[in-house]
Amino acid sequence: MVLNPVFRVTSWLLLGAVFLLWNALLSHANVNSIGNAINDSLLWGPYRPNLYVGIRPKVPNSLMSGLMWANVDDYARFSKLRHRAEHGDDIGKFGWTSYDVRRGGQQVIEDLLMGIKLVTEFVKLPHGNWALRIHGTPLPGAPEDLTTALFFYAYVNGEGNLELKATSPKKVFMEGQTPDLGKFRIHTYNRMGQHPTTSRVEDLESTAMDKDYYAGFQINSKEVWQTSEILLYLLDTKMKVLSEHGNMNSLDDLPPAYEALLLPNVPGGNGLQFIQKVFKGEFVFDIIFNTAKTQVATEELITKAIEENHKDFSSKFQEVFPLKYPYDENPEYQRFAEFAFANLFGNVGFFEGDSIVSKTPIEPDDEDYEFMQGFESAKEKLSENTAFFDKERHLLTAIPSRSHFPRGFYWDEGFHLLPIGLWDNDFSLEILKSWFSLVNEEGWVGREQILGSEARSKVPDEFQTQYPDIANPPTLILALKAYIEKLKEQGNKKSFNDVGSDYSLEDLDYLRSVSVSNPEMSIQFLRELFPLMLRHYEWFRKTQHGDFDTWERESFSDEGYRWRGRTYQHCLASGLDDYPRAQPPSVAELHVDLLSWMTSFTKSLRFVAEFLGESEEAEKLAKNEYAMLRNLDDLHWDDEAQTYCDASVDQYDDPSYICHKGYVSLLPLMLGLLPADSEKLTITLNMIRDESELWSPYGIRSLSLNDPYFGTDENYWRGPVWMNMNYLVLSSLYQNYIHVPGPSQGLAKSIYEELRLNVVNTVFNNWKRTGIFWEQYDSVTGVGQRTKDFTGWTTVIVNIMSEKY
Numbered sequence: 001m002v003l004n005p006v007f008r009v010t011s012w013l014l015l016g017a018v019f020l021l022w023n024a025l026l027s028h029a030n031v032n033s034i035g036n037a038i039n040d041s042l043l044w045g046p047y048r049p050n051l052y053v054g055i056r057p058k059v060p061n062s063l064m065s066g067l068m069w070a071n072v073d074d075y076a077r078f079s080k081l082r083h084r085a086e087h088g089d090d091i092g093k094f095g096w097t098s099y100d101v102r103r104g105g106q107q108v109i110e111d112l113l114m115g116i117k118l119v120t121e122f123v124k125l126p127h128g129n130w131a132l133r134i135h136g137t138p139l140p141g142a143p144e145d146l147t148t149a150l151f152f153y154a155y156v157n158g159e160g161n162l163e164l165k166a167t168s169p170k171k172v173f174m175e176g177q178t179p180d181l182g183k184f185r186i187h188t189y190n191r192m193g194q195h196p197t198t199s200r201v202e203d204l205e206s207t208a209m210d211k212d213y214y215a216g217f218q219i220n221s222k223e224v225w226q227t228s229e230i231l232l233y234l235l236d237t238k239m240k241v242l243s244e245h246g247n248m249n250s251l252d253d254l255p256p257a258y259e260a261l262l263l264p265n266v267p268g269g270n271g272l273q274f275i276q277k278v279f280k281g282e283f284v285f286d287i288i289f290n291t292a293k294t295q296v297a298t299e300e301l302i303t304k305a306i307e308e309n310h311k312d313f314s315s316k317f318q319e320v321f322p323l324k325y326p327y328d329e330n331p332e333y334q335r336f337a338e339f340a341f342a343n344l345f346g347n348v349g350f351f352e353g354d355s356i357v358s359k360t361p362i363e364p365d366d367e368d369y370e371f372m373q374g375f376e377s378a379k380e381k382l383s384e385n386t387a388f389f390d391k392e393r394h395l396l397t398a399i400p401s402r403s404h405f406p407r408g409f410y411w412d413e414g415f416h417l418l419p420i421g422l423w424d425n426d427f428s429l430e431i432l433k434s435w436f437s438l439v440n441e442e443g444w445v446g447r448e449q450i451l452g453s454e455a456r457s458k459v460p461d462e463f464q465t466q467y468p469d470i471a472n473p474p475t476l477i478l479a480l481k482a483y484i485e486k487l488k489e490q491g492n493k494k495s496f497n498d499v500g501s502d503y504s505l506e507d508l509d510y511l512r513s514v515s516v517s518n519p520e521m522s523i524q525f526l527r528e529l530f531p532l533m534l535r536h537y538e539w540f541r542k543t544q545h546g547d548f549d550t551w552e553r554e555s556f557s558d559e560g561y562r563w564r565g566r567t568y569q570h571c572l573a574s575g576l577d578d579y580p581r582a583q584p585p586s587v588a589e590l591h592v593d594l595l596s597w598m599t600s601f602t603k604s605l606r607f608v609a610e611f612l613g614e615s616e617e618a619e620k621l622a623k624n625e626y627a628m629l630r631n632l633d634d635l636h637w638d639d640e641a642q643t644y645c646d647a648s649v650d651q652y653d654d655p656s657y658i659c660h661k662g663y664v665s666l667l668p669l670m671l672g673l674l675p676a677d678s679e680k681l682t683i684t685l686n687m688i689r690d691e692s693e694l695w696s697p698y699g700i701r702s703l704s705l706n707d708p709y710f711g712t713d714e715n716y717w718r719g720p721v722w723m724n725m726n727y728l729v730l731s732s733l734y735q736n737y738i739h740v741p742g743p744s745q746g747l748a749k750s751i752y753e754e755l756r757l758n759v760v761n762t763v764f765n766n767w768k769r770t771g772i773f774w775e776q777y778d779s780v781t782g783v784g785q786r787t788k789d790f791t792g793w794t795t796v797i798v799n800i801m802s803e804k805y
Contacts, residue, residue: 040128041102041124041508041511042058042101042102042427042430043057043058043059043128044056044057044058044124044128044130044289045058045101045122045348045350046107046122046346047348047349047350047396048064048066048349048350049085049346049347049348049349049399049402049406050084050085050349050402050406050454050455050458051066051067051083051084051085052067052082052083052084052085052094052109053066053067053107053120053132053134054066054067055122055130055132055289056350057180057181057350058350058396059180059350060158060352060392060394061157061158061159061352062156062157062158062160062178062180062181063154063155063156063157063160063162063176063178063181063184064154064155064156064157064224064225065152065153065154065155065186066083066152066153066154066227067083067120067132067134067150067151067152067153067287068081068082068083068150068151068153068227068228068231069081069082069111069114069116069118069148069149069150069151070082070114070148070149071113071114071115071116071146071147071148071149072147072148072149072256072257072258072261072278073143073146073147073256073257073258074257075254075257075260075261077113077114078149078232078235078257078261079232080113080114081228081231081232082111082114083227083228084228085402085403085406085789086403087403087404087787087788089113089403090111090112090113091109091110091111091112091113092110092111092112092771093108093110093771093772094107094108094109094110094789095107095108095339095342095343095346095789095791096339096342096343096345096346096347097338097339097342098309098310098313098314098338098342099313099342099343099345099346100309100312100313100316100345100423100424101345101348101424101427102124102424102427102508102511102512103123103124103305103308103309103312103313103508104121104122104123104124104130104305104306104309105121105122105309105313105342105345105346106119106120106121106306106309106310107119107120107122107346110139111139112139114148115138115139115141115142115143115146116136116137116138116139116142116146116148117136117137117138117139118134118135118136119134119135119136119137120132120133120134120135121133121135121302121306121309123302123305123306123309124305125290125297125301125302125305126294127290127291127294128181128291129288129289129290129291129294129297130288130289131286131287131288131289131297131302131305132286132287132288133191133284133285133286133287133302133306134150134283134284134285134286134287135282135283135284136148136150136193136279136282136283136284137282138281138282144281145194145280145281146280146281147196147257147258147278147279147280148278148279148283149258149261149276149277149278150276150277150278150279150285151231151263151274151275151276152188152274152275152276152277152287153227153231153272153273153274153275154174154176154186154272154273155219155224155227155271155272155273156176156178157221157224158178158221159178159179160176160177160178160179160181161176161177161270162174162175162176162270162271162273163175163176163216163267163269163270163273164214164215164216164267164268164273164275165267166214166265166267169211169212170210170211170212171212172188172212172214172275173185173186173187173188174186174273174275181291182291182292183291183292184289184290184291184292185289185290185292185296186287186288186289187287187288187290187296188212188275188277188285188286188287188288189285189286189288189299190210190277190283190284190285191284191285191286191299192282192283192284193279193280193281193282193283193284193285194279194280194281194283195208195209195210195278195279195280196208196209196256196258196259196278196280197209198259209258209259209262209278212275212276212277213262213263213264213265213275213276213277213278214263214265214266214267214273214274214275214276215234215263215264215265215266215267215268215273215274216266216267216268216269216270216271216272216273216274217230217234217268217271217272218268218269218270218271218272219271219272222453224272225452225453225454227272230272231274234263235261238260238264239254239260239261242254242260258278262276262278263276286299286302288302313338313342314338316423317334317337317338317341318334320422320423320802320804321337321341321419321422321798321799321801321802321804322802323337323801323802324801324802324803326757327760327801332768333764333801336764336767336768337797337798337801337802339767340763340767340773340791340794340795340797340798341419341423341795341798343773343789343791343795344398344416344419344420344791344792344795345398345419345420345423347398347399347402347791348396348397348398348399348420348431349396349397349398349399349406349407349408350394350395350396351394351395351397351407351408351449351451351452351455352392352393352394352395352451352452353392353393353451353452353453353454353455354389354390354391354392354393354451354452355389355390355393355446355449355450355451355466356378356381356382356387356388356389356390356450356456356464356465356466357387357388357389357390357446357465357466357467357468358381358386358387358465358466358467358468359385359386359387359388360386361467361468361469361543361564362467362469362470362564362565363469363564363565363587371566371567371568371584371585372567372568373567373568373569374462374567375462375463375465375567376462376465377461377462378461378462378464378465379461381465387465392451392452393437393438393449393451394434394451395408395434395435395437395438395449395451396430396431396434397413397416397431397434397435397449398412398413398416398417398420398431398792399792400412400775400787400790400791400792400793401775401787401788401789401790401791401792402789402791403788403789404458404787404788404789404790405458405787405792406455406458407448407449407450407451407455407458407459408435408448408449408451409447409448409449409472409792410435410445410446410447410448410449410472410473410474410475410476411447411472411473411475411575412475412724412792412793413431413435413475413476413479414473414474414475414476414477414478414479415475415478415724415727415792415793415796416431416792416793416795417431417432417476417478417479417482418478418479418482418727418796418799419795419796419798419799419804421479421482421483422482422799422804423512424512424513425483425486425512425513425515425516426511426512426513426514426515427512428479428483429483429515429525432476432479432480432483432529433525433528433529435476436476436529436532436533436536437532439532439535439536442468442539443535443536443537443538443539443540443542444468444469444536444539444543445536446466446470447466447470447471447472447572447573448463448466450464450466467564467565469543469564469565470564470565470572470573471540471543471544471563471564471573471594472573472575473574473575473593473594473597474536474540474597474598474600474601477600477601477604477605480533480604480608481604481607483516484604484607484608484611486513486516487516487522487611490516490517523612526608526611526612527612530608530609530612530614533605533608534605534617537601537602537605540561540598540601541598543564544561544562544563544564544594544598545558545560545561545562546558546560546561546562546589546590547562547587547588548560550587550588551588551649551653551655552655553590553635553647553655554634554655555630555631555634555635556627556630556631556634557627557628557630557631559595559598559624559627559628559630559631560590560595560631560635560647561590561591561594561595561598562587562589562590562591562594563591563594566581566585566589567585568583568584568585569713569714571591574591574593574594576593576663576664576702576717577714577716577717578713578714578715578716578717578718579660579662579663579664579702579703579717579718580660580703580707580709580718581646581658581660582646582648582658586648586649588648588649588653589646589647589648589658590635590636590646590647590648591646591664592632592635592636592644592645592646592647592664592665592667592668593663593664593667595628595631595632595635595636596632596667596668596670596671596673597667597671598628599625599628599629599632599671599673600671600672600673602621602624602625602628603621603625605617605621606618606621606622606625609621629673632644632668632673633680635647636657637680638657638659640657641657641659641661642683642687643659643661643665643683643684643687644664644665644666644667644668644680644684645657645658645659645660645664645665646658646659646660646664660703660704660707660709661687661693661694661703661704661706661707662694662701662702662703662704662707662717663700663702663703663717663722663725665684665687666684666688666694666700666725666728666729668680668684669681669684669685669729669732670725670728670729670731670732671728671732672732672735672736675742676736676737676740676741676742676744676745677742677743679743681737681742681744681748682743682744682747685744685747685748685751686747688700688729688751689747689751691705692704692705692706693705693706696721696758696779696780696782697758697782698721698758698759698761698762698777698778698779698781698782699721699722699723699726699755699758699759699762699777699779700721700725700726700729700755701719701720701721701779702717702718702719702720702721702722702725702779703717703718703719705719705779716776716786719779719780720776720777720778720779720785720786721759721762721776721777721778721779721782722776723759723763723777723793723794723796723797724793724794724796726755726759727793727796727797727799727800729755730752730755730756730759730800730805731799731805733748733749733751733752733755734752734803734805735805738752756800759797759800760797760800760801762777762782763777763784763794763797764797765782766782766783766784770784770788772784772788772789773788773789773790773791773794773795774786774787774788774790774794775787775788775790775794
């Protein structure tokens with residue numbers, strides 16, 4: 001039985017009206033003051049996660065900074081200068097051990113090739129200032145007196161200026177200004193460490209290289225992101241000149257690498273600026289940003305802030321994610337969970353630039369359309385004038401992987417925001433708002449946000465073009481739903497008391513959820529977003545709608561949908577790239593996963609409409625939701641296969657089912673669309689628990705073991721276990737079935753309990769063995785595979801451990 005959501009509208013509209021009335025009667029807080037405090041606490045961060053160390057503000061066209069390093073005991077390793085996080089780097093473990101977007105955190109990098117362990121401590125200071133402490137220690141087995149060269153750089157990527165100032169050989173700093181930051185300085189201070197010595201002076205006496213080396217360059221703004229290439233070119237040119245003028249014919253004739261590979265101490269005026277330091281053995285130094293008219297933070301103040309950050313992170317983690325049995329007693333599980341969350345949170349980036357967009361849809365409205373074998377080259381499309389560079393945009397987003405996928409992915413982001421929203425609700429709303437700001441006039445958002453040349457450098461040419469009719473699962477509704485649930489649960493909270501720039505720890509905690517506890521802000525936020533969400537929703541309904549005119553369909557309504565952009569082997573739009581679909585592809589297809597997502601999208605939008613008192617929209621959405629729920633069964637349930645399937649037509653144009661048991665079949669359950677008393681729920685649960693179908697000791701398989709496509713070809717979504725989809729199953733069981741009376745309640749509970757143990761153990765055991773979070777896990781062996789350092793949606797394991805769904 002499908003419960004008509006229209007009957008639930010009245011009560012929700014009443015609740016929304018009461019909330020609005022309450023808001024009108026309250027002596028509301030100063031929204032501008034709140035906004036200023038929020039912006040100040042979120043302004044700076046490691047918002048360049050594609051780099052090992054990169055700091056920037058959360059505003060476009062502003063100050064960019066980063067750190068590079070290399071071992072300089074010899075020349076060979078310098079060409080592997082560390083800067084951008086690369087999949088093939090000989091780096092051991094690297095990542096955040098703690099991170100809070102409003103305070104800072106600690107990152108540990110074990111660089112096997114360079115023989116050094118770097119611990120970076122980023123801390124936020126009063127008045128919009130920050131500090132970055134770098135602590136280097138030789139790794140076990142490396143020489144205790146190894147020599148490391150480090151290069152801190154900065155540049156203004158827009159209006160403003162930045163110059164080097166040298167008041168003495170040991171006092172070099174950067175000075176600049178931008179419209180958003182005002183005037184500022186960046187100082188560096190050595191705190192501990194020895195330096196190599198050089199005898200290249202007239203009196204031949206050894207001299208310690210304890211000063212800073214520097215250089216500045218005026219570089220084209222479109223090329224300045226290639227900072228490491230610029231530095232390597234500069235020092236390579238210096239070496240060629242040195243060789244030619246010094247009559248050096250072999251490496252044996254060259255001076256030690258740490259002497260030769262030094263910046264030339266040339267200021268260079270406004271532009272890209274470098275400060276270099278060279279250390280022997282262990283070292284510590286600070287990089288400090290301070291605005292004009294504020295004092296430079298002392299070493300003691302920075303140390304105290306670092307210690308408080310460590311202490312606060314662990315205590316807050318236990319408060320937000322209290323691990324439940326059996327993970328609440330072993331401290332190793334706590335460290336594992338903290339590492340997972342910190343690397344999702346610390347890898348949020350702020351990206352900006354243009355993107356390549358096709359001028360035409362990937363599927364033109366043509367009855368003779370032939371499905372593509374693959375995607376077109378972006379370079380060719382640009383040269384043929386069938387694609388263009390769209391206007392520059394900016395995006396605040398978490399990322400799946402720093403080394404492999406350092407950009408925004410629409411379908412990943414909804415999962416990313418689930419743990420982030422629990423820790424810092426308002427930061428998750430900032431990200432949500434940033435994503436919806438990308439909605440264009442037609443309502444489209446590109447499934448990958450490849451913004452600017454730097455982002456494109458990490459993407460194969462054939463995947464750089466975004467098509468205006470290709471969608472992605474609208475997972476942002478997961479974060480929206482979580483926010484609505486918080487508003488529903490809102491009780492008496494403290495009021496906002498004019499938080500200023502000198503906010504306290506208590507105020508920071510409040511800033512994490514001010515839009516929940518402040519009615520005016522919550523309604524303002526939803527009113528700003530609601531038109532964009534509706535426009536996006538209607539784009540889905542228009543561009544992804546199935547064909548109900550050419551083929552007769554026996555269904556309650558014409559609510560059915562088809563992912564656009566299929567090729568013969570892939571349906572990238574669905575997010576389940578190589579999951580088997582109809583062969584050959586056909587415009588007659590209707591996809592059960594897309595209808596499930598659209599039903600959930602509709603339901604979430606209805607919640608917002610009801611909350612805002614938008615009665616007309618709420619009633620429309622309720623009718624759509626009812627029609628979609630009916631069509632899930634009418635169009636996609638196959639009595640013979642006893643599962644939900646894609647639909648199409650056969651050679652005689654009669655309706656047919658395309659059945660491949662797996663994640664596609666489970667979407668109605670995953671999104672909580674099946675009533676607790678549904679017979680189809682019982683059948684689906686039995687299919688999940690069947691070891692010959694989807695059940696494995698490591699999690700639910702993406703495709704049935706009995707399917708002829710299991711483990712074949714690319715084998716991306718044809719068997720491996722994915723944590724985001726296992727999360728959806730666990731979340732739905734917990735929220736919709738194990739606590740609700742029904743014929744399947746006992747079965748749902750036993751599946752939930754065993755599946756929760758299986759997936760946590762899978763991720764934990766791999767992390768314990770390798771120190772890595774993986775993109776997916778083999779359903780036969782449980783071994784992590786594909787992309788490593790995948791601290792995107794794999795980190796929903798933290799929600800599972802704490803049962804925060």
